Amino acid sequence: MRRFLSALIVLGLIMFFISTLPLIPEFGKASLSKVSRAFIDKDVNGNGGNVQYGVSKDLENGAANVVTSIVVDYRSFDTLGEVTVLFTSALGVGIILSGYKRKKFGREPNFILRVSVGILLPLILLFGAYVFIHGHLTPGGGFPGGTIIAAGILLLYLSNEEFDLSKTVKFVEGISGSLYVIVGLLGLAVSGVFLINFLPTGVVGNLFSSGIVPIIYILIGFKVGAELSGIVAELHREG
Amino acid sequence: MINVIIIFIGILMAISAIFAVESKKIIDSFIALSLMSLLSVFLFVIMKAPDVAITEASVGAGLTTAVLVLALRKIGGDKE
Numbered sequence: 001m002r003r004f005l006s007a008l009i010v011l012g013l014i015m016f017f018i019s020t021l022p023l024i025p026e027f028g029k030a031s032l033s034k035v036s037r038a039f040i041d042k043d044v045n046g047n048g049g050n051v052q053y054g055v056s057k058d059l060e061n062g063a064a065n066v067v068t069s070i071v072v073d074y075r076s077f078d079t080l081g082e083v084t085v086l087f088t089s090a091l092g093v094g095i096i097l098s099g100y101k102r103k104k105f106g107r108e109p110n111f112i113l114r115v116s117v118g119i120l121l122p123l124i125l126l127f128g129a130y131v132f133i134h135g136h137l138t139p140g141g142g143f144p145g146g147t148i149i150a151a152g153i154l155l156l157y158l159s160n161e162e163f164d165l166s167k168t169v170k171f172v173e174g175i176s177g178s179l180y181v182i183v184g185l186l187g188l189a190v191s192g193v194f195l196i197n198f199l200p201t202g203v204v205g206n207l208f209s210s211g212i213v214p215i216i217y218i219l220i221g222f223k224v225g226a227e228l229s230g231i232v233a234e235l236h237r238e239g
Numbered sequence: 240m241i242n243v244i245i246i247f248i249g250i251l252m253a254i255s256a257i258f259a260v261e262s263k264k265i266i267d268s269f270i271a272l273s274l275m276s277l278l279s280v281f282l283f284v285i286m287k288a289p290d291v292a293i294t295e296a297s298v299g300a301g302l303t304t305a306v307l308v309l310a311l312r313k314i315g316g317d318k319e
Contacts, residue, residue, distance in 0.1 A: 139293050
């Protein structure tokens with residue numbers, strides 16, 4: 001009976017899904033509102049004309065990735081709250097699981113695991129760093145980059161019993177979290193608005209462009225990577 | 240054509256979700272949940288949302304499965 005009911009519900013959901021598909025407009029043909037158009041064109045300094053990749057200079061935001069320009073510049077205070085939520089959940093895991101000593105089995109982990117971690121780990125860390133450094137140019141940003149780095153740290157924990165990173169993790173997390181707030185306070189000191197983009201924005205598409213956006217995304221990448229590595233380390237300790 | 244792919248991936252997602260609920264072993268549910276996240280990554284890429292796709296791939300399909308497996312090991316395995 002339960003199976004039948006769940007299958008019926010899923011069938012209904014699928015029918016709903018299929019019937020609503022034609023409502024989604026084709027790519028590039030959606031009728032955008034004035035606000036979305038302004039966000040995409042981004043040439044809001046009153047010069048007129050569209051933004052060209054690699055040519056346009058000194059725009060209001062200057063990030064090639066529109067999502068990043070909204071998440072880290074226009075709605076940066078929301079992102080600060082999001083980082084705080086992640087910090088609170090990591091704190092909860094740490095409080096619940098504290099007091100356990102790490103159990104050591106006294107034998108080496110699998111040979112294949114040890115050798116392949118040595119080959120794979122630099123590539124994983126490099127990819128994570130690439131994702132959060134290029135957050136204003138390509139898809140991605142601080143949160144997925146930090147998560148990829150935490151997955152690499154998990155591999156390190158699995159392959160080496162003596163490995164311990166808890167002190168470094170706390171240090172990196174505290175430093176990067178407070179630097180985020182300090183960058184915001186610098187904006188408050190320079191221009192009178194918390195977390196305003198006070199640096200020059202440069203040419204769209206360059207690595208050094210769009211002001212404080214890459215700085216903040218690098219800080220978020222370090223903070224998220226450190227927090228998730230801390231969660232993984234707490235869970236990895238055998239009770 | 241693209242609609243056929245979207246519908247196929249949606250059906251596969253529904254099947255893996257049912258499997259995650261109905262499977263007897265908890266570890267099978269984790270694998271099915273990871274599979275569902277991976278399929279939703281395809282869906283996000285088709286729907287032109289690469290930012291959401293890369294976040295879902297790293298968080299949903301990658302780290303969540305690892306954290307769930309570690310938590311399962313912490314509560315003492317798959318026993319009744």
